[in-house]
Amino acid sequence: MIASPVIESPLCPETAVYEKTVLAGEGWIHRIAAGQVFRIVDLEGNQAVDTLFYNADDTSERYSAQDTIVAQRNIYLTTGTTLMSNLRRPMLTITADTCGRHDTLGGACAQESNQVRYAIEKRHMHACRNSFLLAIADPKWNLTKRDVASNINFFMNVPVTPEGRLTFEDGISNPMKYVEMRAEMDVIAVISNCPQLNNPCNGYNPTPIQVLIWNAGA
Amino acid sequence: MSSPALWEDTIQPGSSWSLILRRGRELRLEDLDGGANVAAVFYNFDCPVERYNIDTLKAQHAAHLTKRLVLYSDMGRILCSITEDSCGWHDPLGGHNDAAAVLAKYGPSSYQQERNAWHRNTRDNFLTELSRYGLGIRDLPPNVNFFSKIVVGDTGAMEFVPRNSRPGDYVTLRAEMNLLVVLDTGQHPLDPNPLYDPKPVKFAVREAAPVAPDDPCRLSRPENARGFINTERYFL
8 A cells, every 4th residue: 555645735724704613413515716725624533524526507517536546547646647537538636645645545434334235124224325315405405315426434544355255444544634735627526524434434533523625716 | 047138228338328227137237358347337217316325435434336236326325236256356436537638648530530430428428317217417326336445545645556457357246226317438537548448348237136135235334234224114
């Protein structure tokens, strides 16, 4: 396993035009304009941040995991990765990353997948897909369950082996690690700050994250 | 012994097909010439907002598909099980080509000039098939690429492995729900072959043997045993 180099951002939190702390288990939805810079901070470390993006003007265009990894011929996301839409257009570009690597194959936890992965009796447990569905519930976003595509898991470590195994490893993120990206089009970002308690993706202790936005040229 | 085929046909190179595969029936795909690719997406035909999901990978800790593994929906249920596989590796990562990718890779082509030998692309074929069922681009999940192999290296790099599938190789999918299956024989996006050279694929639909308590797909992982429970409860 080879980690990508750490790339710091020159932007200071003091100059951000938007800042919010998102607690574990909560959803967040927000419009980000083309040219704005969006940062997610893993405040306490080892926190999976399940994330979707949509073209704000036409939500049938959305982040596509397969199109993103095929375009760069690499399954890991880090500085320099262009997050591609299902129409093969750049949505955002990762411009800084102090974690080194992020996943887009692990999907989002759901009550039903928790049943499959852990126990039938776990259906009651809170899961990312519920946060996604609640975040998009307002009809103004023009999104429904059919639009919940394969997501990004920022700060999550899901290596694939040459033998074709998908493994879930302990996180490689630490407190205050962040990933930052520039919007290449007006996008709607949807986040579920993962509530998963059944596996090490959050170190069995889901914790808050911070989201920040800077205007273009900040 | 397998039962007689209820229906057999061949998907021509670069062409698509969609079909309803009832729970308890199986679909066998056969690579007639070797080197085929079959891009495929799956839906619960009775409620298509339930569809193939990348949970398939994490539930089985697998970045490739083969015998004894299953394909999951987003609802924790098993759409279909892989009951036979002579090939050994099917790709769930590599996506599919669109018109721009086919043009860039294989050059210009038009129906006007070439009639049915023109270059088609999987995206347009998928959208055309999906529209027959009232579905569209919002409904297109990640696809599986049967008969293709992508290996991921230590740095995450994706590499296409040529000649993964030989002439006569086959894979059999047993439907565990009533499925809408959409298939396309367009080339894999990471296939380095510079020529437009998709391959024909034969398919056959049969009655499947009942799923036994000791079914290999059910027993392959405890996750799959629970997936079968979820699926069986859906049909109570």
